[in-house]
Amino acid sequence: MGRGPSIEARKNAEDARRGKIFTKIIREISVAARSGGGDPNSNPRLRSAIDKGLSANMTKDVIERAIKKATGALEGVEYEEIRYEGYAPGGVAVIVDCLTDNKVRTVADVRHAFGKFGGNLGTDGSVSFMFAKRGVLWFDAGADEERITEVAIEAGADDVVVYPEDGSIDVLTSAEAFAQVKAAMDAAGLVAGQAEVTLRADNNIAVTGETAQQVVKLLNWLEDLDDVQNVYSNADLDEDAYA
Numbered sequence: 001m002g003r004g005p006s007i008e009a010r011k012n013a014e015d016a017r018r019g020k021i022f023t024k025i026i027r028e029i030s031v032a033a034r035s036g037g038g039d040p041n042s043n044p045r046l047r048s049a050i051d052k053g054l055s056a057n058m059t060k061d062v063i064e065r066a067i068k069k070a071t072g073a074l075e076g077v078e079y080e081e082i083r084y085e086g087y088a089p090g091g092v093a094v095i096v097d098c099l100t101d102n103k104v105r106t107v108a109d110v111r112h113a114f115g116k117f118g119g120n121l122g123t124d125g126s127v128s129f130m131f132a133k134r135g136v137l138w139f140d141a142g143a144d145e146e147r148i149t150e151v152a153i154e155a156g157a158d159d160v161v162v163y164p165e166d167g168s169i170d171v172l173t174s175a176e177a178f179a180q181v182k183a184a185m186d187a188a189g190l191v192a193g194q195a196e197v198t199l200r201a202d203n204n205i206a207v208t209g210e211t212a213q214q215v216v217k218l219l220n221w222l223e224d225l226d227d228v229q230n231v232y233s234n235a236d237l238d239e240d241a242y243a
Contacts, residue, residue: 024229025053026066027079027099033070034078044179048196055194077101084110085128086121089214090207092235093127094119095199100227109225117218130234131199134158135178137185137192141167148190155184201234212237 028049036043040050046067053063069076079099084107088094094114100106114121139148148169149160156177161170173181175197182195207215215235222231 020224020226021056022053022058022062023226024099025049025056025058026062028229029053029063029066030070030076031079031081031099033067038067038071047179052196082106083124083128084121085124085126086114086119087127088114088119088218088233088235089117090205090211090235092119092205092207092215092233093130093201094219094222095128095131095232096222096228097230097232098225098227099229102227106225106227109227110222113218113221113225117214117221119218130203131201131232133175133197134200135173135175135181135195135197136200137171137173137182137195139169139171139190140193143169144190145169147188148185151184151188151190152181155181157181198230199232201232204234204236206236208238208240212240216242 029046032043032046032049036045038046040047050063054060066076079101080103082098082100082103084096084098086094086096096110098106098110111121113119137152145160145162148171152160152171152173157171157173158177159172161172163169171181171185171192178195178197182192185192212235215233216237219231219233219235222228
């Protein structure tokens, strides 16, 4: 039996993964601060990005430095927001949100990923109409369903969904109501494991077998690109897709 990776190799891989996550969050903080100002109290997008950074154990110094660069207090790189849309195998719709300082590099990387795994890059608007911007707060199994539902609905949430297969709970809001619902949940001591404004498909497409595996490979490849911030799809995948 061969030996597994050394402790040093595993640590290096973990450091690289954390570094990539930090890079994506710093870009999001930068764009949020540049577009809406450096005060998180009046900039919900920046508040959300900061929360994401703190959850990933990013230091306040790193966060403050990113804000200062974005608002002109320090010299920094300017990033541009770009969205790409396309189809994965099986007719699965995919949206790729990027923050980049080099559009030529980014579109080449994204197009290569779609082509490599049997998909194709589409035009603006080709799939975005299938998705809606929603606020989502995720709670792990064992959370107080009754209390979560009570506080969420009173604060203006649209729905509370309980998943019987694992007991987890989603609180769904409009994008506009997300900040007030999250604030109400936090004030009630109901802190979500993850909370963000995201895109959710109106209807999902079930894909199985080799097609599903190709979809997963494409989505993972896109997620791993440095310039990609978020990847959304309407794929309904079973566990075999990750084999």
